[in-house]
Amino acid sequence: MQEQDVGTDWRNDFKNLTPSEFFRKNKQMLGFTGKIRSLTIVFHELITNSFDAAEEAGILPEIDIELKRVEKEHYILKLKDNGPGIPEDYVMRVYCSMFAGSKFRNIQSRGQQGLGCSGCVLLSQMTTGKPARVISCYKENGDIKGVKMKFQMDVKNNRGILMEREDYPAESTGVCIELQFKEVSYSLAEQGAFEYIRRTMIGNPHAKITFRDPSGHKYIFKRAADIVPILPKEVLPHPKGVSADDLMTMAQNTDSRRYKSMLTSSLSRMSNKRVDEISELTGIDMNKRPKDLTFPEAETIVHCFKKMKFMAPPTDGLIPIGSEQIEKGMKQILKPEFVTTITRKPVTYQGGVSFIIEAGLAYGGDSGRVVKEQRKSEIMRFANRVPLTFDAGSCAITEALKSIDWKRYGLKDLDNTPLTLFVNIISTQVPYLSTGKQSVSPEPEIVHEIRQSTMKLARKLQKHLRAKKAAKEKEKRSKVFEDYMPVIIEEAAKLGETGVPEYQEVLAKVTKRALAELLGEKVEEEEEEEELDAIIMEEVDERGYAVDGNSTLDSFEEDDVDDEFED
Numbered sequence: 001m002q003e004q005d006v007g008t009d010w011r012n013d014f015k016n017l018t019p020s021e022f023f024r025k026n027k028q029m030l031g032f033t034g035k036i037r038s039l040t041i042v043f044h045e046l047i048t049n050s051f052d053a054a055e056e057a058g059i060l061p062e063i064d065i066e067l068k069r070v071e072k073e074h075y076i077l078k079l080k081d082n083g084p085g086i087p088e089d090y091v092m093r094v095y096c097s098m099f100a101g102s103k104f105r106n107i108q109s110r111g112q113q114g115l116g117c118s119g120c121v122l123l124s125q126m127t128t129g130k131p132a133r134v135i136s137c138y139k140e141n142g143d144i145k146g147v148k149m150k151f152q153m154d155v156k157n158n159r160g161i162l163m164e165r166e167d168y169p170a171e172s173t174g175v176c177i178e179l180q181f182k183e184v185s186y187s188l189a190e191q192g193a194f195e196y197i198r199r200t201m202i203g204n205p206h207a208k209i210t211f212r213d214p215s216g217h218k219y220i221f222k223r224a225a226d227i228v229p230i231l232p233k234e235v236l237p238h239p240k241g242v243s244a245d246d247l248m249t250m251a252q253n254t255d256s257r258r259y260k261s262m263l264t265s266s267l268s269r270m271s272n273k274r275v276d277e278i279s280e281l282t283g284i285d286m287n288k289r290p291k292d293l294t295f296p297e298a299e300t301i302v303h304c305f306k307k308m309k310f311m312a313p314p315t316d317g318l319i320p321i322g323s324e325q326i327e328k329g330m331k332q333i334l335k336p337e338f339v340t341t342i343t344r345k346p347v348t349y350q351g352g353v354s355f356i357i358e359a360g361l362a363y364g365g366d367s368g369r370v371v372k373e374q375r376k377s378e379i380m381r382f383a384n385r386v387p388l389t390f391d392a393g394s395c396a397i398t399e400a401l402k403s404i405d406w407k408r409y410g411l412k413d414l415d416n417t418p419l420t421l422f423v424n425i426i427s428t429q430v431p432y433l434s435t436g437k438q439s440v441s442p443e444p445e446i447v448h449e450i451r452q453s454t455m456k457l458a459r460k461l462q463k464h465l466r467a468k469k470a471a472k473e474k475e476k477r478s479k480v481f482e483d484y485m486p487v488i489i490e491e492a493a494k495l496g497e498t499g500v501p502e503y504q505e506v507l508a509k510v511t512k513r514a515l516a517e518l519l520g521e522k523v524e525e526e527e528e529e530e531e532l533d534a535i536i537m538e539e540v541d542e543r544g545y546a547v548d549g550n551s552t553l554d555s556f557e558e559d560d561v562d563d564e565f566e567d
């Protein structure tokens with residue numbers, strides 16, 4: 001064989017790329033594209049980490065953020081939280097190693113990938129060359145320890161390089177991180193960092209955020225609820241949601257000694273009896289050792305799962321925000337004239353992954369967004385309480401809301417209505433469309449649930465708007481009565497050749513409500529209210545879940561038709 005010229009031999013160029021090197025070249029895959037978006041993603045990553053950490057420790061999250069402008073497009077961001085802190089040994093692993101974290105479990109949390117905060121450190125380093133500064137205060141053997149560190153990311157090796165370290169006199173636990181950024185921009189626009197905080201507060205009414213913006217203005221987003229959300233439990237995957245590759249991975253990592261015990265201990269709704277059934281149907285010996293599982297066997301087992309009937313996945317791993325809490329959040333931030341919220345029952349997508357849809361609708365007050373001094377409608381998309389600010393076009397939430405015929409609910413010009421629509425998807429596996437985690441895959445079951453919940457809220461708004469219109473008309477009629485009554489009394493007195501009686505006091509007593517009674521309209525109004533209450537009562541069960549949450553797609557069309565044409 002002829003020897004190749006060294007300069008053209010690809011073997012000289014062959015090397016492994018670390019995750020950090022990969023993302024240094026592809027920072028857009030972490031969501032860092034565009035100046036405004038890049039800064040918003042940084043806020044998102046750091047805030048969600050602080051929330052996750054505090055809630056896991058049973059602490060009501062409290063975050064102080066300060067953004068200073070050094071010069072145009074050069075900022076210093078400081079974020080301090082009151083979470084449990086990060087033990088010293090882990091600080092550089094958290095902030096300088098990609099794909100490192102504590103959330104690679106089948107559990108509902110904001111973080112999933114172990115990329116977020118190391119991505120922020122990488123962006124800071126790439127745009128300014130400055131190191132990260134972290135103070136971490138954490139509990140160790142009952143004492144609170146504090147450490148102050150300055151470090152850089154060693155991109156080639158996907159780890160940190162410590163530059164300075166000193167003890168820090170800690171009083172309470174928490175993390176404070178300071179990063180510098182260039183080529184980013186702070187904006188009040190819909191996709192900017194400020195709006196991100198505002199939306200975060202609607203989905204997280206139990207949190208408190210103080211934010212000092214680059215002009216020095218301090219915003220305090222107060223807590224609207226004082227309860228730390230219940231911690232979601234880790235749930236085992238459902239047989240309908242696993243692939244042959246998942247089974248192979250389980251087999252390689254399990255401590256179980258037989259296929260049988262591996263399946264019962266790794267999957268939900270899997271009993272010894274069900275495993276015996278599988279063995280009978282497939283002819284596979286379930287007493288073999290997991291490490292001997294072959295790919296064709298895994299495929300056969302998964303194929304069998306698809307044909308079997310299983311109970312729906314357990315839902316105690318899903319903790320929704322809850323209708324009441326969403327309402328508190330929306331009232332606190334939007335001060336609306338009318339608000340209505342709903343939390344649907346847990347259902348599944350792709351046959352085995354459970355999720356819950358929650359929705360809220362606020363009308364009037366500060367609802368909607370102001371564009372050229374006019375209030376327009378706005379959609380707030382959330383996944384596991386985290387606002388999704390970008391890539392709206394491809395998202396299941398946008399698709400579902402766009403498919404609704406809003407005119408049927410009396411909203412002839414939705415764009416120009418002062419309305420905020422809130423939709424949150426809760427799941428242990430939100431089907432994000434990319435690592436940037438900004439849009440949810442439009443799985444048919446997810447789109448269906450969003451449509452159902454939003455249409456119910458739209459109906460309630462329609463009732464509110466009708467009642468408001470009727471009240472206005474009554475007021476108008478009452479005004480006519482008040483204007484003409486004095487004239488009639490005075491003219492009657494003249495005709496009767498008597499003095500004008502003292503009528504002002506009596507007339508004043510005939511208030512709008514009394515007048516409505518005179519006109520025989522009270523009963524009708526009360527009936528309407530009772531009717532509305534009855535409908536609301538019907539729609540939620542004792543846990544606050546809508547009782548008509550649908551778990552199958554069979555009812556898709558029927559449900560839609562009912563809702564669309566009811567009024």
Ligand SMILES: Nc1ncnc2c1ncn2[C@@H]1O[C@H](COP(=O)(O)OP(=O)(O)OP(=O)(O)O)[C@@H](O)[C@H]1O
Binds near residue numbers: 081084102113114115
């Ligand atoms: N403020 C904090 N307090 C305590 N622990 C933290 C904090 N920030 C990060 N961590 C820890 O660092 C880990 C890595 O965080 P990182 O943001 O890189 O990924 P993630 O949150 O796990 O997932 P994702 O990339 O999806 O956001 C977390 O899993 C958590 O254990």
